[in-house]
Amino acid sequence: MASTTPALNPTVADVTRRIRERSAERRALYESRMADQHKRGVHRGELSCGNLAHGFAACGETDKNSLKLMNSANLGIISAYNDMLSAHQPLETFPAVIKEAARAMGSTAQFAGGVPAMCDGVTQGQPGMELSLFSRDVIAMATAVGLSHNMFDAALYLGVCDKIVPGLFIAAARFGHLPAMFVPAGPMPSGLPNKEKARIRQLYAEGKASREDLLEAESESYHSPGTCTFYGTANSNQLMMEMMGLHLPGTSFVNPGTEMREALTRYATEQTVRNTEPGGDYRPFYKQIDERAIVNAIVGLLASGGSTNHTLHLVAMAAAAGLTITWEDFTDLSAVTPSLMQVYPNGQADINHFQAAGGMSYLFRELIAAGLVHSDISTVFGSDLTAYTREPFLEDGKLVWREGPERSLDTEVLRGVAEPFATTGGLTVLDGNLGRGVIKVSAVKPEHRVVEAPIRIFEDQNDLKGAFEAGDLDRDVIAVVRFQGPKANGMPELHKLTPYLGVLQDRGHKVALVTDGRMSGASGKVPAAIHISPEALDGGPLAKLRDGDIVRLDADSGSLEAKVDAREWAERELRVGELDHYHVGLGRELFGGFRHLAMRGEEGAGVFGGFEADDLARQAGQIHEEDA
Incomplete structure (x- = not known):
């Protein structure tokens, strides 16, 4: 690593500047409010004797005495643990580890509250998926309830998956006067290769594989505690938290149930104590996370080919910290951010393979050297990002960090800026007479990125399956699935449709999806214009479309147009579907x-x-x- 800081890429600098300028007033008000929430000394010192007695009544004598003395930090633990979901099951043991590590530092930790954690993999294509996006905001509110007792000098946020980490982040921003540490659980070991899993899914969609075959393949893929190993929203969450300096270096993708995983959890606790005001190095969230950290998260997302869900989540997360970001910010950064990772669905490797090939330390090294991220941001670990080019090791049971590899160990999975998989980040804003949306093209072959075809309209994703099975879609077709936005039915993911559309594309047809809903964080090979805004129920032009209209989706030029005479289009009425069943x-x-x-x-x-x-x-x- 060179001793001098590389010059920042001009586009990165410009996007950061305009975020700072457009957010100036609201950010100033946010910082003022966070400063008002900060009270010097331990926070429980604000409580009356009766309040405090309630706050530690259930504690053991040692912790109770520490809490009475008012000279040590008390950490609040917020956890998304449940034992149904593989990603969150490992979190069961974390609170005991955290409490023990805090006591060893002369401090205390209390389990402040649990938050719900639902899995899109379980609810995909089911009614429960319509609660998924809103669960993010429920998690933020549940976290606020847990921290509202004002007993805590810092918080550790234990969560992994799709809506959980964004919800925790939103709450952390509103409790921005507290230092924050995000503590992940890690991915499950690798199972059935992703290519084989996708093949069996498509065979099942065509009726060429049985339900038993499908269940066996899925069980071999998702087989043990830990996060799913494909690169969807859950693993994108972990990468972004590390890009913003809210994780310890190298902690995102260490498997659960290992000595290293427990050592990192212990160290996270110790470091959080140090980062409190009683610990002597006060690092509140609101002074750590600013527009530079948010830009780093976007760049990391784009360089890695991460989840499209974060074109929603990051906007909401930034807003909670008094910052306004737009889809244009994503697009402009995508134009200068090279694609450095190919992890399923962008390739066939999984996140464990990425970790073995060089992982986050190598990704940080390349992005910092290219001037694509702000290396001068404050982190939970130190005063800048340079420490994140290191990775953790155990030496005689003690956790140490050493410099990570200077070259990728597998260039089919992870590459440097000098030889990227693509010169851009593969995320584009689409604009036209059908509204505005986003498309992820990192997994879409160039020959499939422009589709012009007659449309078939669906107002329920289950109807598409029926049309496919009846042979009605065996042609060039753009499937429009509308009334799937947040106001209509909570904006579910429509990943259930991927195998059917993939079969049609494999048959040689021009195929695309246009929707005001979401796709999975593992958006794949079929071009999908998603998050169309305004949504159909909110006066959006998708409600003007009629079956058979010609639509052109052009991901190369960033346009989405209904090829309808302008006068006729202006005179068409909006049609509202039957939504009560949602x-x-x-x-x-x-x-x-x-x-x-x-x-x-x-x-x-x-x-x-x-x-x-x-x-x-x-x-x-x-x-x-x-x-x-």
């Missing part, structure tokens, strides 16, 4: 208020409004209380 059953009736409050996909599809942005607009007279 709103009742499996708890969906409880989320009516969320659907009503949901913001547009481009605004993060959250229910919290604009945080400081709304307050500033209200102060300026642009929003009246009765409209809020």
